[in-house]
Amino acid sequence: MVKRAKEANIEVVIASCFGQREYQDEKSVEFDNSRYDFAKAIGQMEQVVCKQHDCYYVPNMQIDIKPNGTIPYWSDNNHPNKIGNELVAKRILPELKKAIKRAGNK
Numbered sequence: 001m002v003k004r005a006k007e008a009n010i011e012v013v014i015a016s017c018f019g020q021r022e023y024q025d026e027k028s029v030e031f032d033n034s035r036y037d038f039a040k041a042i043g044q045m046e047q048v049v050c051k052q053h054d055c056y057y058v059p060n061m062q063i064d065i066k067p068n069g070t071i072p073y074w075s076d077n078n079h080p081n082k083i084g085n086e087l088v089a090k091r092i093l094p095e096l097k098k099a100i101k102r103a104g105n106k
Contacts, residue, residue: 002053009106011099012055015092019043019059056095061088 005012018039043059050057065073065084073084080088 002049002055006053006055011103012053013058013092013095013099014046014050014055015058015061015088015095016043016046017060017062019046019057021060021063056099058092058095061091064088064091 002012002014020043021039047057049055062080062084064087065080068074069077073080073087075081
């Protein structure tokens with residue numbers, strides 16, 4: 001998807017749920033320890049894709065509302081509520097602005 005978007009001259013922002021997190025240091029996480037390596041691998045893959053295709057990257061768009069399921073940011077264990085989504089949007093916005101600016105300069 002990223003390759004096709006870039007070939008079409010579209011700027012890409014990858015917003016991750018996994019990148020650059022220290023799961024072991026968090027008070028509570030949304031999955032058990034056996035999935036840490038998988039989550040880390042996803043984050044590393046995202047970084048490689050961004051570097052290869054000159055994309056913008058938000059390493060962990062939900063870092064401000066972790067752990068999952070906590071009040072006042074989550075509707076349930078998987079979906080942030082309005083307050084949580086506002087914080088996610090604020091986390092993504094700087095990279096989105098950069099992508100829009102670069103797109104406007106083409």
